[in-house]
Amino acid sequence: MRRFLRASLIPAVWLLAGMPAHAQWQVEACPGLRYAVHDEYDAAGHRLVRERGWLPGIALQAAYTTGALTWRAGAEAYQGDIDYGGHTQTGVPATSTTSTRLAAVDVGAAYALGSDVSLLARVETDRWRRDIAGTATAVGLQETYRSTRLLAGAAGTWRPAAGRLTAEAELFLSTPEHMRVAFSGRFDPASFDLGRARGLRLGLALRPAGVPWLELRTRYDHARTPRSGDVPLTLDGQFRGTITQPEHTRQALTFAVSAMY
Numbered sequence: 001m002r003r004f005l006r007a008s009l010i011p012a013v014w015l016l017a018g019m020p021a022h023a024q025w026q027v028e029a030c031p032g033l034r035y036a037v038h039d040e041y042d043a044a045g046h047r048l049v050r051e052r053g054w055l056p057g058i059a060l061q062a063a064y065t066t067g068a069l070t071w072r073a074g075a076e077a078y079q080g081d082i083d084y085g086g087h088t089q090t091g092v093p094a095t096s097t098t099s100t101r102l103a104a105v106d107v108g109a110a111y112a113l114g115s116d117v118s119l120l121a122r123v124e125t126d127r128w129r130r131d132i133a134g135t136a137t138a139v140g141l142q143e144t145y146r147s148t149r150l151l152a153g154a155a156g157t158w159r160p161a162a163g164r165l166t167a168e169a170e171l172f173l174s175t176p177e178h179m180r181v182a183f184s185g186r187f188d189p190a191s192f193d194l195g196r197a198r199g200l201r202l203g204l205a206l207r208p209a210g211v212p213w214l215e216l217r218t219r220y221d222h223a224r225t226p227r228s229g230d231v232p233l234t235l236d237g238q239f240r241g242t243i244t245q246p247e248h249t250r251q252a253l254t255f256a257v258s259a260m261y
Helices: 002-017
Strands: 024-041 047-066 069-087 093-112 117-132 141-158 163-182 190-208 214-225 231-235 238-243 247-260
Touching (some): 024 069, 024 093, 069 117, 141 190, 163 214, 190 231
Antiparallel strands (some): 024 247, 047 069, 093 117, 117 141, 190 214, 231 238
16 A cells, blocks of 8 residues: 555645646645445445444645645545455355555646635545455455546535534546456456446535644545446356456445544
8 A cells, every 4th residue: 555655646746846836836735534434235226334443643734825726635444344245246245344445646726716715626536345254154355446537526615603614515526447356366356347436425524614734525426336347257267257357336434533634
């Protein structure tokens, strides 16, 4: 995960570093906690699997404002063990634990239409790692998902007595999601090219009155990726059948505290 964040964040930092020196910088460090929910569905729409649990993490963000335009770059990582419950695609009940790692790097811009409304656009690279512990009836799986997302939306700001309140809403569309799965050595690893994920992101941030360097944030994400086609399952290169990655959804509710410098 560290290699992924370094490789993705360096170009974004170079982009911001090339901006003129007269503009205004803002850098933030955001420890956070994310409640993640992942569901998988069979071809008939019945839920096969639900994973859920809390993941601690951190986000780093930098912004550079010049006139009405603000350039942004950020990185985030969340990691922990969450509960796995449901059935395999063959109908076998399974209860286990999934070691989960979520990482993303983004770069984009906000264009102010006035003092309180902005248009948002960004590109985000997403990486999701699942290590599902094996059970007496199911082999352990090691899955990695990668995709790039285009997000677009708007933000609005209000100033109640409690402080400055900002709401953001964005829709996103990803490139076809690439997945690689290993079977704890039981079969050869396999790769899938899935469909495009579609989803939304909603955010709310409060900068309390009297504490201008502190911001309290919450964010909700929802994404849906369609079912894949069949992929050969092999052992030592010999055909053993076919496998399919089910349609799946990812949801996350994130809470973070941002200290701005």
